[in-house]
Amino acid sequence: MAFTTNWYLTVATLAAFAGMALGQLFRRVDWAITGLDALAIGLFAAIGTTKALTLGTAELPAIFLGVITAVGGGIVREVLLGLPIGIMHVGPIYAIPAAAGSAALLGLAVAGAPIAVAAAVCVIVTALIRILAVRFGWSLPEQRALQLRRRRQEGGAA
Template sequence: MTDLAIVFWLDLLGTFVFAISGAMLAVRRGLDIFGIAVLSVAAGLAGGIVRDLLLGAAPPAAFADPRYLAAALNAALAGFLFHRVIDRLSRPVMLLDALGLGLFAVAGCGKALDFGMGPLPAILLGVLTAVGGGVVRDMLVAEVPRVLREEVYALAALVGATMVWAAEALAFDPLWSATASVAAVVAVRVLSVVLGWRAPRAPGSQ
């Protein structure tokens, strides 16, 4: 499997997972099937579209390749039909969101590196890809985006994107480094929720 193939499949899987998180949030808010589809598509595709536009990859992969939209719509259908099964998981939206965060952070940074971006821009684009869909998803249901209210969120994506850059710089196997980076993001995100981790604040601030 080549680097480009790994980025593509991570991107597609991230689209599906984030889209399911959007579908589950839509079901929780009592939206109809159209609302579920809109929230799924927004959550699954927004981050990647912004990334591709900033990279100058036109048209964005979400528009050029119908598999992205198909993944988002299939996720919407899965949420519509099987939300009771998914909801039996502990904190399903958080878990799906953590997985999508990891997949998109890794895919976003990997794609930026493939386009010849330097370390810092590539890492930042990885973070932007990871948080973009969740921001749009939350805003559509009038929620404060998680990236603003849950502090170890963008930081978790930053960990994964940085690991991708470091692994490429050290010429590690791309498949193993991608897997380890996604796992690190999920672990940091889940542990931050379970253990109540918070980012440092300015001394004396509330």
């Protein structure tokens, strides 16, 4: 069906050439992509937390659901783009900004602020922390296995 006219093939070819031609430009605006990614994390966190609160979820689980929504949205994006899943590697913090934004949303909602204002603050807090984390390389330490040592018994059996 798609090949009944030359239009589809022409548009696909032009889009491929545009992508190749603009590749350098996209590398130069990496900061904009980081900013948009941070905003997306904030939006997902706000949506997840707001939905959880609307459905009557308790406060801490609502924050947790906001973080899960933000992280899940980021994972879907990375899978669709064929990128390594960021949360699975040591790098700039990802879930912590979402938790901070979700906590800000919850605090404002409990204080009686309109949910739209609380959601906007969530997006801003999340995006700001994420952008600063990328800019300054804030990360959590790499997970290591616990090394439990046994104490040697001194002396023999009594």
